[in-house]
Amino acid sequence: MVGADEFKKGAVTVTDAGGVITMATATVKLEVNKATGAFTLKRADGTLVWQESSALSFGSDTTTQHLKPVAGEQFLGGGMQNGRVVHTGSTINISNNFNWADGGHPNAAPYYMTSAGYGVLRNTFAPGSYTFTENETTTHREKRFDAYYFVGDYKQSLDGYTKLTGRPNLPPVYGLEYGDADCYNRSSPTYSSSGYGQGDTPKQVTFDSVQTAKAFKANDMPAGWMIVNDGYGCEYTPDPAGYDKNAPYDPANPDKGLGGTVKAIKAEADLKTGLWTQRSLTAQESEVGNDGIALRKLDVAWVGAGYRLALTGCESAKDGIETYSNGRANTLMVEGWAGSQRCGVQWTGDHSGNLDQGRWGVSALAGATNSGMAFTTSDVDGIFGGSAESYVRDLQWKAFAPELYSMSGWAPTDKRPWLYGETATEINRKYLQMRQELMPYIYSLAVDASNTGVGMMRTMPLEFPTTRSPTPRKPRRSSSWAATTWSHPSPTATLSATESCSRQGHSGSTTGPAPSTKAARS
Secondary structure (H helix, E strand, O other), rough: OHHHHOOOOOOEEEEEOEEEEEOOOOOEEEEEEOOOOOOEEEEOOEEEEEEEEEEEEEEOOOOOEOOOOOOOOOEEEEEOOOOOOOOOOOOOEEEOOOOOOOOOOEEEEEEEEEOOOOOEEEEOOOOEEOOOOOOOEEEEEOOOEEEEEEEEOOOHHHHHHHHOOOOOOOOOHHHHHHHOOOOOOOOOOOOOOOOOOOOOOOOOHHHHHHHHHHHHHHHOOOOEEEEEOOOOEEEEEEEEOOOOOOOOOOOOOOOHHHHHHHHHHHHOOOOEEEEEEEOOEEEEEEEEOOOOEEEEEHHHHOOOOOOOHHHHHHHHHHHHHHHOOOOOEEEEEEOOOOOOOHEEEEEEEEEEEOOHHHHHHHHHHHHHHHOOOOOOOEEOOOOEOHHHHHHHHHHHOOOOOOEEEEEHHHHHHHHOOOOOHHHHHHHHHHHHHHHEEEHHHHHHHHHHHHOOOOOOOOOOOHHHOOOOOOOOOOOOOOOEEEEEOOOOOOOOOOOHHHHHHOOOOOOOOOOOOOOOOOOOOO
């Protein structure tokens, strides 16, 4: 909890009458039934917020809260729950999980909110599960109960929740641009090969990444950053003896270690350079301060245990960049938890590229917004398999996601937007260029998300909380969503890439309001 001091302490009065102990402030009152031990939370005017159906129950290693259902109540949150947005009528798991595809929960959060007018954070690092059925229960694997309740509508609840656990970290502008990740040091004896060849670049030493940087520019593909060592055991080429970080880039005789690579990528393509990590960050002063590393991607090999470890790792990566450079951090992470929005961008991926990914991927990213995870991302077309059509369709909707990038090296064709034929290349270029044209608007939305905790990629219930379907529907894994706060067409998976070039080349034009002028580029 980093924002407790942001809340004003209210005067509390305690009364004991009629078998009920009441603890009241000017706005809410908590009642305890002395006979049953059950709690009830009400607003000052007496209207109900929530009511327990029975007292807290304690198992051998669990604590469960039991709540009375409210007619028509809808439940959102739980962090990133792939393929799911509205959780009414179902059970969600709040725990670490290495399933990056449909049904996974790779960035869970012990926070949910309801249409009844409140949100709740279970203050814990213990795994749990929430059941939102007629027998409504929330359970965590520990013998204690510690919870914060935020009374208000969805956006008011998110405001309180992110004020307490930390506002979403505002990425630098380049972090909102397209990114590229790969291992470019495959001659390293420690590298664990993915089994695929060299693709479109040699990728034997770190400096080979400069060729890919040049290709972005040559193909007129807007981008913002590259991660040059994304692969187990990839490491990077060290700086030569006597390396001078202040020496200008010399294309005729460049230094080819990590620092020289950063300089070359900047000079040749104006991209930032980042590093992937599978272990503790012990060289941040050198990597950031001397070599110019600007962003991080944290792997499950290091933070896979999740919970407190993932949050600590994320904060360490952010602090290292902001301590040893003048830039703001952009840290991609897995296994996020409550509070991880204040230091990182929650990620899901490592799946096979296919047309079905858009169905559950949109819900994953938009649904994460319901837990204050305002900046999220996922590999374009996964990392395995894929095709020209699935790559194009995935990039089309992710061009409107909070962040987007591709991960190469695990499929027969590298996941770069110019490698799938002329037709696909043209479509990909148009969508990436369109995102660049929208960047003032995107960045303004990012600033708003950082200030309020409400992300730019929003679900329909979050944006239209009072709108109801005319007839009740059973819960679906791929619930309704509003892709962002601007309007754009949803990708149609039945069209081929060739058809989409002629029919949808410019179909992503926006109808949203003019960009805000309050957010300056930085």
